[in-house]
Amino acid sequence: MVPVLRRSGVVSIDTAEGDYGQDVGLKCKVLPLWAAQDVLGHRLNLSKKEYATLWRRLEAVMGPGWAHRDGSVTPAGLIGMRTGRGAATDRLPLLLVLEARESGRLRLCGGAVDTRRGRAAATVARLLGCSAAAGERVLERLEDQGLVLRVRLRTGSGLSNRSRLVVPAVAAAHGRTVAADDALQDGAEALEPGFSDPDVTAGPGEAPGTDTDPQVSGVPVADATVVADSDVAAALHTDHPPVVSRSGSDELSGGFSVEGRGVDGRRPDRACVREDQAVDRETGAAGTGSSVAEGGPLRGEQPKESPVDEWAAQRAAGAGAGGRPKAAVWETAQQQRRVGLPADLRLRVALGPVSWLWERLSGWQQDQVEAAAKAELMRLTDVGVASEGAPRLLADRLTDRLRETGGEALVTTPYGWLIRRGLPQRQTCSHRKCDDGVRLDTGEECENCGNVIHLRRALRARTCAEVDRELPGLTDGERQCVLEERLREHAAVEAEDFVWRRERAREQQARRDAARAAAAEWAEAERAAVAAADTVRQALLCEGCGQPRAGGLCETYGYRRRTETLIAEAGLVAAAWAADLTDAAAVAAVRAAVRACLEAAIRMAQDDFLRAADPDGLAENPDATESALAFTALHTLEQSLPEYHSSALDQLGRTPEADAEARRAYKTEQGRRWYRHNPHGADAVTVATKAAHTARERAAEYLLAARLKQLREQAAARTEQATAAPWTERSPPAWWTATPPGR
Structure with a gap:
């Protein structure tokens, strides 16, 4: 329990140590109570006697009971022994005893409430911050335990009146009792009939049985918001059968169930007064009659609109014209106002010092303040404040601002x-972590603010020295006037310089924005140009087979071209070590031998593929077959080229140049100062051998790169001298024309 209280930020707990360093007690400080002691007008700013009274009340209501060292025993409170689910929730409503009268009667909430639940349940719900249904369940549990009673006041006619909530323990403490027959245990009491009803008639609250449907539709008697209590709403009116319900509006009549006169109070006309007049089915009867007949159809006519629809239309029109239904909307909006702080623990800690101001806000204002508090907590986290310490820091800020104002009682808005x-954060300098001269991240005084103060004091001292030097004969008053004038001039110059620097910063920012926009526009144009070029390239025919929209080269010929490139590269790598680079014939012979070897390997791989594939599938799609064969050739070359490269490095590593480089590296490593005492030792020989091997590999790679460069330059020179035949006129290699078996 103690760690939970410490993490909540509401209670500060210190341990008391014994003689041997053990914990012998706890010192708990309720921070909201402690912070409210110096706040004028705060509800929690109580005197010592008021604190003692509050403590005794809490003991009597929810204290678990305990034994003191002097032998005295404090018994458990009314609900102190209550445990299990809902125990904590049931304790909170009993705090209403703080406002109970000597008779035990509690003051219920005002305004419009849920008539199905009653005002007592609404009072408990507002205290808990829950719905009326949940408040009613809590109230029922308290009634079952005998802690509270809902009492009905009796009238002279024997009908029940509005309900009241009574705490019997408070009444008993003042020597009063609550009549048991006045307590309502299970909803409204059943009405006692005053007469003995015959079997064929309907009893109280019961509609008489009938085999025919009612001829007139019933309408609501009154708005639901004006019913006193749901438990006794049915007992406040005489029971009537639904067949004879009136069809007029409450606004036109006096609300009596047997009214038959018009709105002017005149006597009703004869029954046939409206039957003698012409009737227009579109506009209704032209004559006037009783309030029941006015606007309604005659016998035998079909009603154009039911009275219920007319009543609903009248209510909608009244709401649009600023009638009473708008008040219901306002009451609903007022009910959305939360009495307690938000459920978020961080916000509860941050807004704890201004809880009284929170209760004075409307629902919309509470939402705005909650959003502003969340934004401020996020800003504190962004400037480097720990997430768990931001609520406490914001609470301290609100406490300081209240102290500057003089307390919550002096806050008018x-x-x-x-x-x-x-x-809001108040920065007294340009530092983003400054708040009223205090650093938010460290809690110490802001150094930047100190620098600003130091500069201002130095300026004032320098100005004073200049005034004394230039005008030595001035009196104190004249000297002060001159000093203030020069300081104002300096402040004006600084303000002008600040405006200039701000305008310059804006211009630079505008230039950067323009450059960024131009760069974005250029990049977009480049992307558009690349996309257009790619579209044009995709529309080109294949250079080898003429396939449309092949991007200049179809898949098959793309594989074949890459294969030819790899064959040429393998020939150059082999010629780099196997032929004399100055002899063109020797180089050509080596490249031809390599080509023949690779083409043989390609044909073997293609034959293996053709034997493994389905002949029928190959015959059905010849283009796919050609592409697969070309890819097989490319894959074979990609696996063979690393072997040629490795062989070339191995052969070039045995050349005199590589041997000389390895010997130099070996001697250099042996000659290092830490091996001079024993250059032929095991450690020195191992390190020198490794260095020689590395030097040999580097030399071989260099020789291979240099010889390949020389061979490529020679091949490029020969290509420029000879006119190359078009790609489509060249004779394809033998491995291009591989065909499946049996074709």
């Missing part, structure tokens, strides 16, 4: 004060 003065 809570919303404006919280948004514009309480929550």
